[in-house]
Amino acid sequence: MGRWGTEPWANDPAADWLDELFDATRLVERVDDALELDLHDDIDEIRIAAHLLCTLGEAGLWPHGHLRRQVWVATSRLEAALSFRVDTNANLIASIREQVDKLQSLLR
Numbered sequence: 001m002g003r004w005g006t007e008p009w010a011n012d013p014a015a016d017w018l019d020e021l022f023d024a025t026r027l028v029e030r031v032d033d034a035l036e037l038d039l040h041d042d043i044d045e046i047r048i049a050a051h052l053l054c055t056l057g058e059a060g061l062w063p064h065g066h067l068r069r070q071v072w073v074a075t076s077r078l079e080a081a082l083s084f085r086v087d088t089n090a091n092l093i094a095s096i097r098e099q100v101d102k103l104q105s106l107l108r
Helices: 012-025 027-035 043-058 064-084 090-105
Strands: none
Touching (some): 043 064, 064 090
């Protein structure tokens, strides 16, 4: 049993548990599905999927084999949403821009 840090996820049993959780819930696939939803009708679902990806990715908990691709897709989708949004809610637009910036930071 290996431990490489003091965080709750920084050990072999926790890593195994997370792998099982991702497999059982098909979370990676469900995020993929959400990111492909219609930008006009399902922006809220796209945003929450991107948020989950960002939050778990930032903590190093998202499966690494999928992270870059999904971050790229999420970023592209949110940027596309910004380009066509007729919503004048400045706070919402700022929130989406902040989300894009946070996602892009995962690619650096």
